[in-house]
Amino acid sequence: MPPARDVMAHRGDDDEVCPVCKSSRYLNPDMRFLINPECYHKMCESCVDRIFSSGPANCPVAGCHKTLRKNRFRKQTFEDINVEREVDIRRRVMQVLNRREEEFDSKRAYDDFLEQREEIIANLVHGTDVAKTESDLQRYASENMRSIRANQALEAQEASSFREQQTQEQELARLRREAARQEYENERKELLAGREDVLSRLAAGRPGDAAAIAREGQKVLLKKSSARRSEEDRIRQKQAALRNSDARKGQGPLTTADRADDSGASSLIKGLKKIKTPEPEKPYDPFDGLVPNQRDYYTLRDHYPNSYLDPIRQDTRMQAGGYDLQEYYSRTLMEAFAGLGCFLDEEVSKRDITNTSNVSRPVATEGAALAAVSSAGAPEGSS
Incomplete structure (x- = not known):
């Protein structure tokens, strides 16, 4: 036998031999092989x-110095070890780079x-720039941990x-x-x-009634079959309505608040949509921006000479009810200077521009309609 054929014939035996203890499956059929x-x-x-x-411990295979753990050993799924390795690498990378199509600006x-x-x-499969690729992958995983977990949760929910x-x-x-x-x-x-029923009626009836009994029996069978079909159609419509309602319930939004990343964008992946973070809700302001003690155009004094207010200042009957002249001074001055912040010229010009843009088209349409009516009502030959 040629050497090449001999190698091909004994390749399966070599694969079924443990490289550590040299035990063969041929001698021990119950032997199980594991990989890490x-x-x-x-x-x-x-x-x-x-x-x-x-x-x-270190791998016992000659030339391999990697540290292995027992809990990582598992049974081989594919016959080719290269396919097994590629599947594991692909699964690991896709768990990290699990972006979805709706997260990108375009197809x-x-x-x-x-x-x-x-x-x-x-x-990673062919060993090209493994160190740089692994570092980029780890950096991306650390920067986008929230989006990775959110997409994993969405995939689990879809599954x-x-x-x-x-x-x-x-x-x-089955139903x-x-x-x-x-x-x-x-x-x-x-x-x-x-x-x-037809046979029993024929046996009990007269010979001339055979055709009538057969026709009546056929009508009864047709009536029962039509009733059964209508009931089946009703049940099918009910089942279809239930399926549609279940489908509408299952089409709920799969949005997750954790999809937004702290970094906002990724240096490894390009073309992602920019996530707009909502502005934090402002604290409640009962005065809607108005500061009660803020005065832009005047200064409130403690005393204003007035012949009408001076007697009130010493009147205990007025002071007993809680009346305070400072509140009167403040309210009066605020009402007096309230219009200084309003510029009527600017407001009127803006109002006129808005009214012109809103009314120009209806006015032109109305004028055209009036002109058409007047021209139609004028006698022929008149200028």
């Missing part, structure tokens, strides 16, 4: 228990993001909704099959009962 995502070296389960039960920006993600996966929808569809299919079987049984029983 750190280095993807395959070894038997007994070697894993013997080497890594006491704690983390082109989302396509660029998908291409960039595939390029990162290819770099749960999809599973619930599949369960409902399977249950509806439809059960209803079809029950319908077939009921129709068969009714047909047999109708035939027995």
